[in-house]
Amino acid sequence: MTPPGSDRNDDLNFSDLTPGELSFAASYFDGLTSRDRPAEVQINGQTLLVRSEGLEASYPLKGVRIESPLSRLRRVLKLPGGARLETDDRRAIAALERRMGRNAGLGLVQRLESNWPVALASVVGVLAFLGLFVQYGLPALAGVGAQITPVAVMTALDAQTVRAIDGEYLSASSLNPARQNALRREFAALAAEQGGPYTFRLLFRDGGDLVGANAFALPGGTVFVTDELVKLAQNDREILGVLAHEVGHVEHRHAMRQIYQSLGLTLAFSVVAGDVTSAASVAAAVPALLLNSGYSRQAETQADDDAGRWLMKHYGTTRPLQDILKRLIEQDGPEGKSSVLDMLASHPGEGQRLAHLRAIEAQAEGKR
Known part of the structure; x- marks a missing residue:
């Protein structure tokens, strides 16, 4: 054969x-x-x-x-x-x-x-590497991706995210239009002074029971403020202190870093390459991510530094931001339980934040 x-x-x-x-x-x-x-x-x-x-x-x-x-x-x-x-x-x-x-x-x-001992050691080594990568490597890469993302891509992501937020998490504002316009004018001046090359806009929405008193910024410069937060504030200085903090998050690209770190590097590469379609495809996941996930302590410190410097420059004190943060803590009740989507859940470590704001004020007064 x-x-x-x-x-x-x-x-x-x-x-x-x-x-x-x-x-x-x-x-x-x-x-x-x-x-x-x-x-x-x-x-x-x-x-x-x-x-x-x-x-x-x-x-x-x-x-x-x-x-x-x-x-x-x-x-x-x-x-x-x-x-x-x-x-x-x-x-x-x-x-x-x-x-x-x-x-x-x-x-x-x-x-x-x-050789099973070698194979077992290899598995342990791979798991250790993955653990270190998630803890250190991924945040570092997310930071790089956030810094090199084009502003135009973040603006497109903002537009998609706003459509996803409205009706799902927030409803139309009941604030007087004249009150909204007055706050927008003050915010425009703040953003022009602090905010860099972003298309800043201020949107008012009713937070309802789900979101409550809250403010948060999208990557491209869109900042949401709920009616409940405006009503909680005793003056415009307190609201502007919160807005200066949110502008700091935009300027340091904290939201973009959070998105990359949470949704993965595949998204990062597609967005950095200018694939707006890919950016739009994750917009539905961004609202829950930004509302439920807290920024890192370093990110909060950076944003508070920006807000503290702005408040010291214009009012000579960081008291407005301290006061509204204290009021948010008090409204949680004696047990200290906050709703899932309130400002403190989005901005953890309120005690440390208050201490940091006091330290900014004390340092500025010591230089006088």
């Missing part, structure tokens, strides 16, 4: 081989059926010979493909025409690979895979 892909050579047979030629036992599959048959394989120069019951065939060695080693599985040789050989003689195959210059270096990989 001459299988497909083999070379029939009546002058070449196993009795012609000289001592020392490579040989090994294998299972032969003809590629036509699933049946295997025991076979003897020998290498003679650049020819591979297979002998089995009712079969004697030769194949050019250059046409033989040796599959890469994998743990303790049998080694596989794929023959021209679709036939294949499987063998447990790893030493013979390793010698054949050296002769043919195939799979160099993979023998070490196979030995490592077969």
